[in-house]
Amino acid sequence: MRFRSPDAFTGSAQSYRLLPLRFRRLPWDRDRVFVSSLAGDWLMMRRDAFEQFVNHALDVHDPLLADLQARHLAMVDPQRSTFAPLLSQYRTRKSYLFGGPALHIFVVSLRCHHTCNYCQVSRQQTSATAFDLNADSARLAVERLFEWPSHELTIEFQGGEPLLNFDQVRVITEQIVARNVFEKRALRFVLASTLHDLTDMQLAFFQEHRFKLSTSLDGPEWLHNANRPRPERDSYRRTVEGMARGRRVLGDDAVSALTTLTRRSLEAPEAIIDEYRKLGLHSISLRPLSPYGFAAKTRERNGYSTAAYLAFYRQALEHLLAVNRSGYVMDETFASLLLSQLLGPFGHGYVDLRSPTGGGFGAVIYDYDGRVYPSDEARMLAAMGDTSFALGHVGQPVSDWLASPAMERLMAAGVAESLPTCSDCAYVPMCGADPIEHYARQGDAIGHRPSSDFCQRQMGMFDLLLQRYESADTTDRRVLESWAFGTAGSHQAEDTLDAAA
Ligand code: SF4
Known part of the structure; x- marks a missing residue:
């Protein structure tokens, strides 16, 4: 998705800058969207508010903007802000890469x-x-x-x-x-x-x-x-x-x-x-x-x-x-x-x-x-x-x-953020790439997400869990959180x- 607003990209004390983001219209509520940052912070918001946000029409004092900034989706006052928190969050999420x-x-x-x-x-x-x-x-x-x-x-x-x-x-x-x-x-x-x-x-x-x-x-x-x-x-x-x-x-x-x-x-x-x-x-x-x-x-x-x-x-x-x-x-x-x-x-x-x-x-x-x-x-x-x-x-x-053709194939098709469809998907920061499953099922390691069982399962599970978490009462929410945090x-x-x- 591309947005036009040159002023916003130069930034001033009274403007904000969009950080890289992806969004998905909620299948169970078409008037709202799930918006995620590069590093996987997210929030669900009304579609009209989202449109205002991406068109740089939100007031800089709007509490929603503070929320968006906290989730690395926007940068208010770009001249005095840095990308460090976003990059640190990204590094944390990909920490499994460091050890091999x-x-x-x-x-x-x-x-x-x-x-x-x-x-x-x-x-x-x-x-x-x-x-x-x-x-x-x-x-x-x-x-x-x-x-x-x-x-x-x-x-x-x-x-x-x-x-x-x-x-x-x-x-x-x-x-x-x-x-x-x-x-x-x-x-x-x-x-x-x-x-x-x-x-x-x-x-x-x-x-x-x-x-x-x-x-x-x-x-x-x-x-x-x-x-x-x-x-x-x-x-x-x-x-x-x-x-x-x-x-x-x-x-x-x-x-x-x-x-x-x-x-x-x-x-x-x-x-x-x-x-x-x-x-x-x-x-x-x-x-x-x-x-x-x-x-x-x-x-x-x-x-x-x-x-x-x-x-x-x-x-x-x-x-x-x-x-x-x-x-x-x-x-x-x-x-x-x-x-x-x-x-x-x-x-x-x-x-x-x-x-x-x-x-x-x-x-x-x-x-x-x-x-x-x-x-x-x-x-x-x-x-x-x-x-x-x-x-x-x-x-x-x-x-x-590591120098084998198999490893080359895995590297070429194994980065979800660069795969067709995944690269635009709001769930990609939390999802993964499985080139071997796509090769086994579709005969191609990159695969075709719209007809991929892997993708349908992932998308379906994220939708289901988000919807259930959102509608949960305090007791069920605590249960789901205890699953997430391993308690x-x-x-x-x-x-x-x-x-x-
Ligand atoms: S596999 Fe499907 S759900 Fe996962 S990031 Fe790719 S498009 Fe999104």
């Missing part, structure tokens, strides 16, 4: 007991040990890990089922801990597992190294077992038992669960949330199906539209607020993340919602065969035969990966949100 990738995922095996038809990782039979990470690749991956500059390193073990190659989990952890005596990084270990077959010996090891356990729980027994078939139809029982054992030894906060939503799940938002409450969990993640792996092959059967997902989410959000009103604290991690972006000034650790993209800039995946990817989704694409986003091999130095539930690490088994 902090999330490092080691895929120690593709083997798994389950035969989930929406599986995102193309699992292998439990006897197929050829799909285990071998000792040489593991050693090299540990060397590469310490080539990255991040002071904080989250090391996540994933599969398939990582416990089927527990020996490698143990060896890698011990190598990292030994090397860290000199490196002195802040380490955090996570295991994404079904937690079936968890042994006392494994639990003692996880306790010694302060592991967090992340598992998948899709809801009540009928739903979980339908989504995650095993020949014995006992997936739910084994997961719940594994969680209970993990919590007894490692503590309640050390075990978290994520849902995967199939078409069947969309009919049961309340039942899924009530199941989490029944099990004493204070955090739930209602994530839609990924377009990768077996999920891509079974989309007809399990898939659903973004509109159906958003309708489900709206119902789930109301139920979650009711649960909180009843006195049981529970947050939803995706809403918490978006609310933290809307209501707070800080950046976040969630790699799937960053600009520049978190792929390669926030996370690195070391696959079972020694190949390296910028995200779990890039690995899944490679498992489907497309290696466009493969960075290289653990035998190469990190500098080679609700047992927040699992944001950077592991999409990485559970």
